[in-house]
Amino acid sequence: MNTPLNAPVLVVDDEEDLRDLIEMTLLKMGLEVDTAEGVVAAKKKLDSQSYALILTDMRMPDGSGLEVVEYLQQKNLDIPIAIITAYGNADQAVMALKAGAFDYIQKPVTLAQLRSLVKSALKVHEISTPAPVAEAPAAAAEPVLQAASTEAAASPAPIAPALPQFPRLRGDSQLLGEVKRMIAKLAKGMVPVHITGESGTGKEQAARSIHELSPRKDGPFIAVNCGAIPENLMESEFFGYKKGAFTGADSDREGFFQSANGGTIFLDEVADLPLTMQVKLLRAIQERAVRRIGESKETPVDIRIVSATHKDLGREVEEGRFRQDLYYRLNVVSITMPALRELRDDLPMLIEHLLANNPMGEDLVLSDAAKKQLLHYNYPGNFRELENILERATALAADGVIEPDDLQIHTHELIQDDEDDSESPVDVGDVSPLAHHFNMGQATLQEYLDEVERSILEQALAATKYNRTQAAKLLGISFRSMRYRLDRLEIN
CATH class of the missing domain: 3.40.50.300 (P-loop containing nucleotide triphosphate hydrolases)
Structure with a gap:
């Protein structure tokens, strides 16, 4: 639900003097203003009135500004909201930002700060969805980008039809x-x-x-x-x-x-x-x-x-x-x-793209042996190293073919091919507990890994008295990633 830009600004604060000061400042900016003296009053106003922006104090006698942020989310109200917080309470303000707040400022609030925040908020609200960016060739010095967010590992949602183009992000993962x-x-x-x-x-x-x-x-x-x-x-x-x-x-x-x-x-x-x-x-x-x-x-x-x-x-x-x-x-x-080594499925496409966009490499082909080395290298320098390897190879290649020697990749740095592993003899007389687990047909690989992950998560939760935030910190993962893993493994 979008609100009109000419709607008033709602100021939520239990201190009358501060409410009046903010109201006067906004009126001088040519904005209409409405006020509420607490969380309860603010919720009532939100049920019956549209607003272009909300400014709310963090701590009030009947609740916190975080509750106003959460109420907007529950009601699916597309209204930018900013938090006013006392000095030293930045951690609470950050919680509000993660819950959906637009920004925050610390008391004592200067008029310059307030005006700047309001201008930025209304400017952002004016355009509610990002416009698609036209496809454009990346600069030669810029590596092709793949990305993944462990911090945003929430349950995958379907891609929205209006998802904009990402000319800088290449890959299908x-x-x-x-x-x-x-x-x-x-x-x-x-x-x-x-x-x-x-x-x-x-x-x-x-x-x-x-x-x-x-x-x-x-x-x-x-x-x-x-x-x-x-x-x-x-x-x-x-x-x-x-x-x-x-x-x-x-x-x-x-x-x-x-x-x-x-x-x-x-x-x-x-x-x-x-x-x-x-x-x-x-x-x-x-x-x-x-x-x-x-x-x-x-x-x-x-x-x-x-x-x-x-x-x-x-x-x-x-x-x-x-x-x-x-x-x-x-x-x-x-x-x-x-890291690039975590995105091997997209490597063939990336290699092809970099060669096609290199003036010296568009007429070259990779030999099977060279391609195998590129697909089994660890890339400690990530995308920048891949780009450098291919630039070097195009300069050294002869007769229109890139060979392994042109890549100058040390063979000891390559990951062994699965085919080589399958040819290694297995001593069934000395079976490890893990191999025995699978040989007995007790579980698939994914089931076994889920079992190990479940055990680790439960131990971390027990060690932190079932505080998910602390457990995530203990394991070195984000809270979102922790929540996603708990949901996936159905751990209550």
Whole structure:
């Protein structure tokens, strides 16, 4: 159910002074305003009135803002909702974001913050579904992307008929379909997205897909490699500077944040930021404004933030190398890109695509032996390594055929073919418990693996007194993945 943009904004807060302040600010912006002094009153109003936006406090005497978010989901009301929370309660705000909230701001709320949030929310609400992106050839330097989200391993849903095109995502795997649905859903809003995965798995391609399918697609996409900027230049690169601010500043310069205004900024390898810069980045995100070096006032910016790293950001927080409050701001929803070795079914198509799009490789053919090596290699460098191997092979190939020597893959790094395993003699006199399990016809492989997985999950639940969130953390998986596995194995 979509609501008209000229509908009023609903402000939910038990503090009359704050309600009045927000109402006056919104009225000056030319918006109609309605107010509710608590959760119960807000639910009653939602039953009888349409709203363009909801601003709700987190803690109120008769409930929490999270209940308002959940009520919208239950009623299938397509209304953006933002949370106003006290400082130090970021974990609760993140819960609300994961439940479907648009964004959150911390008290004390500045008028600049409030105006920026409202403008962003209504802009996103104006376009409720991402428009399809026309098919376009990927840049030569960009690896072809496959993706999978272990964080979004919910029960597979049927692909919606209006699922947009994904020119950067190639492959037919079920995991890729789940990622496409996840990206299409995330592209609608402003919720920060954090992308994890090994180097070379295509994290930037996923970030670009989110941007290209969003209402911000006509705005800039600014990619920043946080690990490649010298620490003494970070502030000027991120936030810009005024002419004369320091020696060598002979003209005004915009930083990455101002360049991304109206679009998306992609913070790659964000875990490499030094702690001093993390503090400044956190302030810029919270205030939605930046102050250039040498300037006395802050400039508002309207940006969507997508971050990525190959490191475990949670562990970086535990070991004191990354700020917890910044972690909460960035890691609201996460997508995990799989390694290429986990996507072998799509390898033949990827190899064919890369050769066809290489000017030197379109007339070449792979020998059977070379193809076998490519399909049995582990690819520690993932998609980037596959691309490099094929570029090297096209340069070395002779007589129009790529042979194994042209690939320069070490044979000891290849996975053994199943055919070779079948030729190995089996000593039936020394049967392992696992082999005995199957030889006796007690179970199929999947049944055995399900039994092992069920045992591990039940042990983790017992160890955490059946707290699913803690059990997921203990096993190193996401809560969604935990819930999916419990449902699949019918564990109550």
